[in-house]
Amino acid sequence: MQPSDKALVPFVSVDNMMRLIHHVGIEQMITELAAEIEADFKRWELFDKTPRVAAHSPHGVIELMPTSDGEAYGFKYVNGHPKNTTEGLQTVTAFGLLADVYTGYPTLLTEMTMLTALRTAATSALVGKYLAPKGATTMAMIGNGAQSEFQCLAFKALCGIDTVRLYDLDPRATGKCATNLAGKGLTVVSCKTAEEAIEGAQIITTCTADKKYATILTDNMVGPGVHINAIGGDCPGKTELHRDILLRSDIFVEYPEQTRIEGEIQALEPDHPVTEMWQVITGKAQGRRDAQQITLFDSVGFAIEDFSALRYIKKAIEGTAFFEPLDMLADPDDPRDLFGMLMRAK
Amino acid sequence: MQPSDKALVPFVSVDNMMRLIHHVGIEQMITELAAEIEADFKRWELFDKTPRVAAHSPHGVIELMPTSDGEAYGFKYVNGHPKNTTEGLQTVTAFGLLADVYTGYPTLLTEMTMLTALRTAATSALVGKYLAPKGATTMAMIGNGAQSEFQCLAFKALCGIDTVRLYDLDPRATGKCATNLAGKGLTVVSCKTAEEAIEGAQIITTCTADKKYATILTDNMVGPGVHINAIGGDCPGKTELHRDILLRSDIFVEYPEQTRIEGEIQALEPDHPVTEMWQVITGKAQGRRDAQQITLFDSVGFAIEDFSALRYIKKAIEGTAFFEPLDMLADPDDPRDLFGMLMRAK
Structure with a gap:
């Protein structure tokens, strides 16, 4: 039948x-x-x-x-x-x-x-198009797991990045990422520390997977003008950035009700000001204001x-x-x- | 690969x-x-x-x-x-x-x-085993749609019903149900009114599908001692029984938080007493108390x-x-x- x-x-x-x-x-x-x-x-x-x-x-x-x-x-x-x-x-x-x-x-x-790997990378780079400093060419990719290559190619395709600087706690992950990106039109630099990875980077993408409050970036590592694309802090108890970085940044989110529970901003007061990306994209809110501003996309992934x-x-x-x-x-x-x-x- | x-x-x-x-x-x-x-x-x-x-x-x-x-x-x-x-x-x-x-x-x-048709019928008959009057042999089946045959066979298998009395607003639905039940070991009586269907029935199952407050059963139709298995009232704004029947019945539910939103009891005060079936099944609460009591299973289906x-x-x-x-x-x-x-x- x-x-x-x-x-x-x-x-x-x-x-x-x-x-x-x-x-x-x-x-x-x-x-x-x-x-x-x-x-x-x-x-x-x-x-x-x-x-x-x-x-x-x-x-x-x-x-x-x-x-x-x-x-x-x-x-x-x-x-x-x-x-x-x-x-x-x-x-x-x-x-x-x-x-x-x-x-x-x-x-x-x-x-x-x-498909999630692709849509997460697409969302990150779409947001990067609105928030990254003009003329950005270099991205630090911290955390070289399953999502990393997709992020690198997305920022190449949408934001014109030509160089990625890779770092992972596990050098084998960095090796895997570098191998996968060979011949894909990016200059790939494998780094031994997070500090080395962010040298000269206008965009910093963090995407690590530990379910705990981690500090992938400390405050003194982040200079003015960068755009931080924070992917990995995406559930309660899981963050990647030191709180002081958040306090120096203008923070952009998908859906505040969810991000306050799951994102980096769970480390902040519940009324800490954030800007919703849909408002930036529709022109209702300002994105990047000037070349000195640190912009932070506190991404958790939304339905x-x-x-x-x-x-x-x-x-x-x-x-x-x-x-x-x-x-x-x-x-x-x-x-x-x-x-x-x-x-x-x- | x-x-x-x-x-x-x-x-x-x-x-x-x-x-x-x-x-x-x-x-x-x-x-x-x-x-x-x-x-x-x-x-x-x-x-x-x-x-x-x-x-x-x-x-x-x-x-x-x-x-x-x-x-x-x-x-x-x-x-x-x-x-x-x-x-x-x-x-x-x-x-x-x-x-x-x-x-x-x-x-x-x-x-x-x-599978939902089977599990709904299985749940109804399982509850019937605990609440229906002793020696029940006849069930009125009001609403002869997709769920009806499964209900009839479940009450046959689990509660020993040997006769079902069918009624639906649409006689073609009754005809379909009667045809499907032929040769399945049940005496099937097709009825022209709901009143006729409940004659001599110790169990009344209502399973109609209109998304509105309907009154499939009115108060004067329901005599003492019956067990009502109310399947169709299962979302906000959708009920089948007149409120007065609810007031005369002892009401049993799956999960009160959900049933108060979706079940027949949305017509009652939010603190109207109900008994949870898991408590009856574990012996923590009484099921049928006596032969005169009207028991009502206000079923909405639970995860x-x-x-x-x-x-x-x-x-x-x-x-x-x-x-x-x-x-x-x-x-x-x-x-x-x-x-x-x-x-x-x-």
């Missing part, structure tokens, strides 16, 4: 996602994702916004991140288990779903581990960015072979006759 | 779910599901309980229902769109996921439209029931062919080398 069209949900496997990325081109896809995210930031106010629904355990966290623009509904399932890497597993895995608000029927299921990415994938796979139909929804000819459908399947 | 074992999530399609149901036998499977749900009700206190996360629209609702017992994490995606039936679509479609709390990795993805069903399916498919491995999680050999995995896939 063939299920009806409505019952079949297009599914993008990891394998197909990788094919799609290579088909589009990785920098091109990050650029297109950034455009999609930028467009959604411009209509920020019409989205259903709710902090993610988190299930914490001693081992890590499992989160559901739903949102809707009134026509489409999307959510991402994502875990965060920093201890996983010691067991040969990913810290973060994810998948996502789009549905039609009008019928409630899912319209896309997709892997989102790869709307995943929504943008899901909608992008839904459009990108249309007419391609980069998906398979999944028999996920029971859809009997007579909607009241679920039981009859079951009996006829015998 | 073959994805690793960890990256492959067992997926139970609608087709495989139907095969599994027939393999186990529908009444047997409802009975086994009820045992699983009963066991989880007995350890109710250790579950993470949070009201479902609902996205309401003028067209319907899309909900995520997560829970965890500390070892496994589960959630269900479910929509409720009563207007769908007029467009040839299901009012409710659902799918669900189990994950390992220790790693955050998903361990099962399954259709849950069929723990889905969790029980998901765990049941995970066990049931082990060693069978009733699932397919889904390449849903990117899982590079070196967990920090997501980018390298992508490059090698080229």
Whole structure:
């Protein structure tokens, strides 16, 4: 028995996602994702916004991140288990779903581990476009894990970075990142300390994975005029920057209600002033004011960015072979006759 | 390139779910599901309980229902769109996921439209076992939609019902239900009014789908001693029973915090006394007290029931062919080398 069209949900496997990325081109896809995210930031106010629904355990966290623009509904399932890497597993895995608000029927299921890496990098570089100092050419990449290469290529594609300076507590991670970036059009400098990495960098990206209050950057390391792209401080108890850096910076966030719980600013008073990025992008708020200012993007990742990415994938796979139909929804000819459908399947 | 074992999530399609149901036998499977749900009700206190996360629209609702017992994490995606039936679509479609709390990795993805029908029926009949009057043989089934046959078979399997009396506003629904139940070991009586349907019934199940305050049963229709299994009043603004019936009944619920928002008791004061079913099942609270008492199960469906069903399916498919491995999680050999995995896939 063939299920009806409505019952079949297009599914993008990891394998197909990788094919799609290579088909589009990785920098091109990050650029297109950034455009999609930028467009959604411009209509920020019409989205259903709710902090993610988190299930914490001693081992890590499992989160559901739903949102809707009134026509489409999307959510991402994502875990965060920093201890996983010691067991040969990913810290973060994810998948996502789009549905039609009008019928409630899912319209896309997709892997989102790869896609999250791309959308996080796209968001970072999109924000960098608005906040990084003019003419920035060099980025320090502190933390050379799964996200690092995507960040470097995104800042190359969107912000014109030509040099990245890598540092990780584990030199093998730096080696891996440098190897992966070879021949990608970037000058790659492997550094032995965080201090060395930020020398001459106009942009500093921090992306480390320990679930604890860490101090990747101390105050005296950060000179005037830089843009800090802080990715790794993204859940309660996990931060990367010394509090004094925060106090010298103008802080930009995705969604304050969530960032105050999960971001670097959990170290500050709950009323410490922050600027919402959607307001910068729509021109309602100022971004970078002058060349001396330290700008800090306290990024935690928000559901709307995943929504943008899901909608992008839904459009990108249309007419391609980069998906398979999944028999996920029971859809009997007579909607009241679920039981009859079951009996006829015998 | 073959994805690793960890990256492959067992997926139970609608087709495989139907095969599994027939393999186990529908009444047997409802009975086994009820045992699983009963066991989880007995350890109710250790579950993470949070009201479902609902996205309401003028067209319907899309909900995520997560829970965890500390070892496994589960959630269900479910929509409720009563207007769908007029467009040839299901009012409710659902799918669900189990994950390992220790790693955050998903361990099962399954259709849950069929499975929800079974778990809802299993929960109803399990509660009926505790609350229905002794020796009950006849059930009135009011609302003969997608859930109705499952309810009838569940009360047959678990409570010893031998006769069902069907009524629906739409006689075609009654005809469909009667046809589906033919030869299933029940005496089926099709009725022209709700009043006729409840004649001689010791159990009254109401399961209608309109998203509005409806009055399927009025006060004078309900005599002493019956058990009412109220399924259809399950979201804000959607109820089925006249308030006076509620006032004459002892009311039993799954999770008061959710039921007061979604169940029949949204028509009552917020402090109206209710009894939690897990307390009845563990012996901490009394169920049916005497033969005159009207018991009312104000059922809205709770995440723990889905969790029980998901765990049941995970066990049931082990060693069978009733699932397919889904390449849903990117899982590079070196967990920090997501980018390298992508490059090698080229």
